[in-house]
Amino acid sequence: MVETEAMNEAEIQCGEKLSVVTGAFGYTGRHIARKLLERGCRVRTLTNRPGQANPFAAPLEISPLDFNNPAALRTALRGADTLFNTYWIRFEHGGAHFERTVERLRVLLRAAREAGVRRIVHLSITNPSLDSLLPYFRGKAQVEQALRESEVSYSILRPTVIFGDGGILINNIAWLLRRFPFFAVPGDGQYRLQPVFVEDLADLAVESAAHDQNAIVDAVGPDIFTFDELVRTIANAIHVRSRILHAPPAAVLALSKLLRLPLGDVLLTREEIGGLMKGLLVSSAPPTCHTRLTNWLALHADSAGRHYLSELDLHYRRR
Numbered sequence: 001m002v003e004t005e006a007m008n009e010a011e012i013q014c015g016e017k018l019s020v021v022t023g024a025f026g027y028t029g030r031h032i033a034r035k036l037l038e039r040g041c042r043v044r045t046l047t048n049r050p051g052q053a054n055p056f057a058a059p060l061e062i063s064p065l066d067f068n069n070p071a072a073l074r075t076a077l078r079g080a081d082t083l084f085n086t087y088w089i090r091f092e093h094g095g096a097h098f099e100r101t102v103e104r105l106r107v108l109l110r111a112a113r114e115a116g117v118r119r120i121v122h123l124s125i126t127n128p129s130l131d132s133l134l135p136y137f138r139g140k141a142q143v144e145q146a147l148r149e150s151e152v153s154y155s156i157l158r159p160t161v162i163f164g165d166g167g168i169l170i171n172n173i174a175w176l177l178r179r180f181p182f183f184a185v186p187g188d189g190q191y192r193l194q195p196v197f198v199e200d201l202a203d204l205a206v207e208s209a210a211h212d213q214n215a216i217v218d219a220v221g222p223d224i225f226t227f228d229e230l231v232r233t234i235a236n237a238i239h240v241r242s243r244i245l246h247a248p249p250a251a252v253l254a255l256s257k258l259l260r261l262p263l264g265d266v267l268l269t270r271e272e273i274g275g276l277m278k279g280l281l282v283s284s285a286p287p288t289c290h291t292r293l294t295n296w297l298a299l300h301a302d303s304a305g306r307h308y309l310s311e312l313d314l315h316y317r318r319r
């Protein structure tokens, strides 16, 4: 079922209701938490970095996201009206594995049900599939299945590539375009993406918490780009003349591996190239979010890609 009715602003004021957000110091979680706090909600985050200072202008309750301690998770979730889940890994590295991530989310969902949470708003991905050969998309489908079976009211939001303040993919494409005379695109570059603005996604998340009926919604913006068009759009917006070259996916992966050492990061994975080239980051449903990437880029032409954003710095090194 798809949520279609427009929300009345008054319906999404949450007063003293407690909302729990996994990853409020992260990317999407930060925007969701800020929007909840602005509406006067009580917000608690479950995070891997419980020692981090509260970056918001309002009080934030902070608890560890400790999957080895379901009792502590239950305690942290008790009394919560809604759990907003953003927890996931981008790729397998170090001790992080997709299968383990799915298991961890089963623990979290169970804890939410046992704690009496009314509603779970869960961030997934467009076109997840239990049959997918890509562990990211398969794992997302497994978590969605677990959520559907959890007996808690849910809203599953399926975003594509998320852009906005703190977004890695668009920023790092801009960073590469600023630094290199050419940009290597895997394959023919004709596969499509439908980027979504992080603030629109956060609004959708907050609005969908107010409902009771189960919903699965693609969280997608108004424009569909081929990957070539996306790269050209970013290059034009930041006023650089990098040449777009097409290369076999294995060659692009090898090039990205050459940058691993100087960047100290995993720029791109085989899986991510696979997901891109299979055209999984578009929706067949009408757009649910309105902000255009081109408008956002026009406002951030000077800052986009000035600094490289490292996934390993964000999610691995400090552990």
Ligand SMILES: NC(=O)c1ccc[n+]([C@@H]2O[C@H](COP(=O)([O-])OP(=O)(O)OC[C@H]3O[C@@H](n4cnc5c(N)ncnc54)[C@H](OP(=O)(O)O)[C@@H]3O)[C@@H](O)[C@H]2O)c1
Pocket: 022, 023, 024, 025, 026, 027, 028, 029, 046, 047, 048, 049, 065, 085, 086, 087, 088, 089, 090, 096, 123, 124, 125, 126, 159, 160, 161, 162, 163, 169, 315, 316
């Ligand atoms: N970013 C995109 O373009 C995109 C596209 C499609 C779907 N999504 C989905 O949208 C959701 C939010 O994405 P996001 O980019 O906003 O995520 P994020 O902020 O980078 O991470 C979200 C959460 O996952 C935790 N996390 C991330 N990587 C981890 C790792 N390697 N080990 C342990 N914990 C890790 C973070 O922990 P901390 O508590 O340490 O912050 C945080 O709780 C995810 O479910 C993602 O799959 C994102």
